[in-house]
Amino acid sequence: MAGVNIRSVAKTFGETQVLKRVDLDIRDGEFISLVGPSGCGKSTLLRIVAGLEQQTEGHILLDGKTVDRLRPRDRDLAMVFQSYALYPHLTVAENIAVPLTMRRLSTLDRSLMGGLLPAARAKRKDIAAEVDKVCEALSISMLKDRKPAALSGGQRQRVALARAMVRKPSAFLMDEPLSNLDAKMRVQARGEIAALHRQLGSTFIYVTHDQAEAMTMSDRIAVMMGGEILQLDTPDHVYQMPQDLRVAEFIGSPKINVVKAMHTKDGVLAVARGETPGQSIHAAFRPEAARLAGEAEAPLAGIIHHVENLGADLFVQIRLDGGDDLVIVRCDPAGVRPVIGDRTGVAIDHARLHAFGPDNRRIDGSFRLEAAQ
Amino acid sequence: MTTGSFVTSTLRHFALLLISAFSLLPFAVMVSTSIKPADEIFSDSVRWWPEKLALVENYSEAFSAAPLMLYLMNGIIVTVAIFFLQVLVALPAAYALAKLRFVGRRVAFGFVLFCLLIPYHAIAVPLFILLYFVGLLDSYSALVLPFTISVFGIFLMRQFFMGVPDDLVDAARMDGMSELSIVWRVMLPAAIPALTAFGVFSVVAHWNDYFWPLVAVSSDSYFTPPLGVMAFRNAEAGNNFGPLMAAATIIVAPLLALFLLAQRRFIEGIAFTGIK
Ligand SMILES: Nc1ncnc2c1ncn2[C@@H]1O[C@H](COP(=O)(O)OP(=O)(O)OP(=O)(O)O)[C@@H](O)[C@H]1O
Ligand SMILES: [Mg+2]
Numbered sequence: 247m248a249g250v251n252i253r254s255v256a257k258t259f260g261e262t263q264v265l266k267r268v269d270l271d272i273r274d275g276e277f278i279s280l281v282g283p284s285g286c287g288k289s290t291l292l293r294i295v296a297g298l299e300q301q302t303e304g305h306i307l308l309d310g311k312t313v314d315r316l317r318p319r320d321r322d323l324a325m326v327f328q329s330y331a332l333y334p335h336l337t338v339a340e341n342i343a344v345p346l347t348m349r350r351l352s353t354l355d356r357s358l359m360g361g362l363l364p365a366a367r368a369k370r371k372d373i374a375a376e377v378d379k380v381c382e383a384l385s386i387s388m389l390k391d392r393k394p395a396a397l398s399g400g401q402r403q404r405v406a407l408a409r410a411m412v413r414k415p416s417a418f419l420m421d422e423p424l425s426n427l428d429a430k431m432r433v434q435a436r437g438e439i440a441a442l443h444r445q446l447g448s449t450f451i452y453v454t455h456d457q458a459e460a461m462t463m464s465d466r467i468a469v470m471m472g473g474e475i476l477q478l479d480t481p482d483h484v485y486q487m488p489q490d491l492r493v494a495e496f497i498g499s500p501k502i503n504v505v506k507a508m509h510t511k512d513g514v515l516a517v518a519r520g521e522t523p524g525q526s527i528h529a530a531f532r533p534e535a536a537r538l539a540g541e542a543e544a545p546l547a548g549i550i551h552h553v554e555n556l557g558a559d560l561f562v563q564i565r566l567d568g569g570d571d572l573v574i575v576r577c578d579p580a581g582v583r584p585v586i587g588d589r590t591g592v593a594i595d596h597a598r599l600h601a602f603g604p605d606n607r608r609i610d611g612s613f614r615l616e617a618a619q
Numbered sequence: 620m621t622t623g624s625f626v627t628s629t630l631r632h633f634a635l636l637l638i639s640a641f642s643l644l645p646f647a648v649m650v651s652t653s654i655k656p657a658d659e660i661f662s663d664s665v666r667w668w669p670e671k672l673a674l675v676e677n678y679s680e681a682f683s684a685a686p687l688m689l690y691l692m693n694g695i696i697v698t699v700a701i702f703f704l705q706v707l708v709a710l711p712a713a714y715a716l717a718k719l720r721f722v723g724r725r726v727a728f729g730f731v732l733f734c735l736l737i738p739y740h741a742i743a744v745p746l747f748i749l750l751y752f753v754g755l756l757d758s759y760s761a762l763v764l765p766f767t768i769s770v771f772g773i774f775l776m777r778q779f780f781m782g783v784p785d786d787l788v789d790a791a792r793m794d795g796m797s798e799l800s801i802v803w804r805v806m807l808p809a810a811i812p813a814l815t816a817f818g819v820f821s822v823v824a825h826w827n828d829y830f831w832p833l834v835a836v837s838s839d840s841y842f843t844p845p846l847g848v849m850a851f852r853n854a855e856a857g858n859n860f861g862p863l864m865a866a867a868t869i870i871v872a873p874l875l876a877l878f879l880l881a882q883r884r885f886i887e888g889i890a891f892t893g894i895k
Contacts, residue, residue, distance in 0.1 A: 293789075296789075296793065298789050298792060298793075317792075318789075318792045318793050319792065319793070319794075319795040319796070323793070324793060325789070325790070325793045327786040327789070327790055328786070329784055329786045331784065331786040331787045331789070331790035332790075333787070333790075333791075333805060333808075334808075334809060335808035335809065344791075344794045344796075345793075345794040345795060348794055348795035348796055348800070349795045409794070
């Protein structure tokens with residue numbers, strides 16, 4: 247068990263700066279997701295924590311102690327890779343046993359002679375018992391004698407998980423462990439990993455670019471972009487109180503609606519048309535914070551461009567007047583079905599309206615959106 | 620199959636057959652001569668199967684006229700020792716060149732490529748002088764040591780290791796393996812096809828090598844098979860080609876057996892490393 251502290255860690259590869267002084271304090275037993283678009287430096291940060299990559303600046307602390315100079319094997323962490331990285335020439339049981347044999351058996355024990363040493367035999371028996379227990383827990387006991395090539399993607403993922411678990415490390419690092427699974431398996435595995443975390447109580451650092459994975463499993467989410475952590479918060483807060491426009495746009499599906507507006511008077515935003523004199527503000531609202539309404543009472547109006555029926559939800563795309571901007575509104579499929587090509591207004595729940603300044607940062611306060619003058 | 624592709628495939632196979640017949644011909648002559656009595660070898664009519672079979676005579680003559688078994692043993696000792704030491708050097712070197720990041724890696728690999736261009740005959744004289752001063756001439760060491768570092772082996776294995784995923788190496792590091800354990804426990808098992816290919820190249824080259832053993836050893840207790848055959852020709856037997864060809868056949872046979880055994884893996888290995 248250990249907390250992980252990342253203290254202003256920076257990383258440059260040659261000329262390009264991949265991480266810009268990242269700070270992150272992860273509590274003991276916490277499930278943290280690092281989420282962000284491809285190439286934002288998530289894997290690099292995780293590999294620095296693991297010790298597989300050396301940071302250019304800053305420190306990593308495990309359980310309060312600096313580990314910058316320790317090799318990966320001495321950091322007491324386990325990692326699950328996106329490609330699972332199972333040893334192709336070893337059976338499932340042998341794969342899972344590797345972390346234990348490499349740590350507990352001496353070189354002599356591991357040699358051919360080892361079979362003759364009673365102490366080594368006893369250790370091997372213990373290891374086999376522990377491997378059995380982990381296989382049991384992940385229900386892969388029947389696969390123990392197979393080689394990785396003879397396993398499905400989901401089975402390989404479990405074996406990789408088992409290999410990480412068997413040593414009871416103080417923290418788990420996972421780099422997109424589900425991205426090679428099909429959609430259905432992914433949902434199932436998501437639940438299993440979350441359950442595993444509750445049961446083990448270890449620290450988990452989970453890298454993903456899938457915001458649904460981050461939202462469903464984590465205690466806290468760190469949203470990364472361009473080598474920085476933009477927001478570190480609980481899933482609820484990240485969704486409901488995004489501190490940055492880029493966070494708001496990254497989290498949530500379908501994407502949050504953003505319209506340009508002018509700050510006219512206190513707490514009132516007027517929708518901007520075309521060129522805006524002075525500084526504009528981004529007004530943002532999620533599809534479920536809006537509804538279709540009469541044009542007269544709504545700040546936004548346009549033509550219904552497309553209707554997406556997902557069964558439980560109906561997402562209506564509206565092309566706003568005076569531009570090509572689309573906004574998406576969630577409707578109840580039980581209600582009146584919108585017709586493509588009709589004109590409609592879009593009314594907004596102002597309690598759930600966010601405003602972001604020109605620097606993309608959140609502007610606190612309550613706002614109303616009004617139609618353009 | 621369309622008729623067009625049938626015709627081209629027939630033509631292709633015909634051409635291939637022609638080429639293989641051409642390269643098999645000397646072997647056929649060798650085997651055929653090895654079972655003929657002396658008078659038939661020099662008769663003016665060409666025949667593949669002799670009128671009077673001299674198989675037993677020629678082959679027993681081959682074994683009794685020279686210590687052929689000793690030469691074969693020497694050949695095995697030398698080629699196995701060379702291959703073993705080559706692997707011992709080439710695998711860690713190739714791993715470092717393929718998977719480790721260190722200053723001068725590109726330069727080091729450049730040197731490997733450069734050394735590929737140097738035929739060992741070019742450095743035979745300095746090698747000979749070196750061995751003379753160390754006092755190792757005329758020994759097994761003289762036959763083995765100059766070949767322990769095979770740049771071809773390093774190059775071949777490096778190309779193969781480039782294709783091994785980095786994640787596998789990182790997983791091994793997380794699992795607590797040292798870099799050398801990674802070489803022997805992760806990379807070596809993954810590299811069996813490439814190693815087999817390299818093994819065939821190495822064993823064939825050193826089994827057949829005539830030049831270096833001729834330079835390096837003088838007492839016939841260290842003779843390798845090709846030297847042995849030559850000693851045979853110069854012996855009192857004179858121009859007795861029957862036993863000579865019998866000896867040659869015996870010497871080639873292990874290579875053929877080895878190649879047939881390793882054939883599949885050999886082709887896999889070549890295909891894997893992209894050296895085609
Ligand atoms: N060894 C390296 N040498 C040079 N640049 C690198 C190296 N490793 C990563 N990078 C660069 O660092 C940036 C961040 O890479 P990283 O793998 O951390 O992204 P990521 O957030 O994990 O993306 P993804 O979701 O695609 O996995 C990328 O632009 C990448 O090209
Ligand atoms: Mg990544």
